[in-house]
């Protein structure tokens with residue numbers, strides 16, 4: 001069968017495909033097994049800061065919320081990193097609110113420098129940066145960038161992003177392109193599910209993937225499926241997404257794009273995450289904490305959102321193994337990055 005196009009994707013996302021969910025799951029599982037084998041990559045987020053100059057109505061870190069704010073020092077970051085390293089993590093995702101004056105590229109470079117000895121892969125999920133800034137971070141050891149558009153619906157985007165530079169829809173939309181142009185090995189995109197019609201979001205994600213693949217065929221692309229979770233403030237999902245909807249979205253995107261990495265984070269509950277093992281997702285977070293310094297001080301407030309799967313790394317490993325899959329803690333050899341950088345000179 002030819003590779004599905006956007007018309008096929010629209011059909012897979014449509015209400016008419018819902019009765020065929022089981023067949024879609026089987027096809028998605030088959031494609032995933034063929035392309036990724038019986039492996040699930042594991043990573044942990046490390047929150048560096050919850051300062052943010054944007055007012056996103058759905059987020060606990062919004063500048064409009066009165067919460068205790070914190071920026072980790074090098075010593076505090078090292079303490080968090082050491083805990084994650086000792087727990088067995090080899091891939092970390094550095095996360096922060098968007099506050100370039102408090103947490104700019106210089107700060108990130110310092111953090112990456114002190115973390116790269118401990119981890120085989122370091123990715124970032126921070127404010128959108130310029131191509132030059134991504135180049136600096138790549139040279140320092142960052143290999144992946146995640147940046148969610150949140151919603152591809154311009155009207156909703158305007159409504160939920162009330163203040164701050166994030167109001168610039170187009171600058172955010174072209175951030176994955178800048179990160180890939182800078183040489184990042186992996187670039188992740190996604191929508192915050194619950195803000196707008198998930199079927200339209202799925203189609204927009206497919207479109208975004210196709211255009212990135214075309215221009216950056218050498219870059220690995222990933223999609224995450226963050227569903228809105230409770231957070232500080234009283235925001236409720238505008239268009240709730242059920243587990244069945246989320247499953248259809250994941251299967252549809254897998255069938256549409258066999259090569260894309262699919263991430264299912266601890267936002268989802270353990271029952272759902274376990275049920276999805278082998279059916280499409282290729283990467284799971286585990287043992288996550290969503291506040292800066294939260295691994296060292298779990299009782300400390302200031303989390304971005306409440307998580308759904310509270311299991312330890314070992315428990316997640318066991319669940320993956322029980323399904324006959326291998327949890328992989330390392331997906332990237334730093335030695336390969338040296339080769340890549342030499343190739344680029």
Ligand code: SF4
Nearest residue numbers: 052056059061062097
């Ligand atoms: S979603 Fe990101 S940019 Fe928006 S308030 Fe939260 S941390 Fe800041």
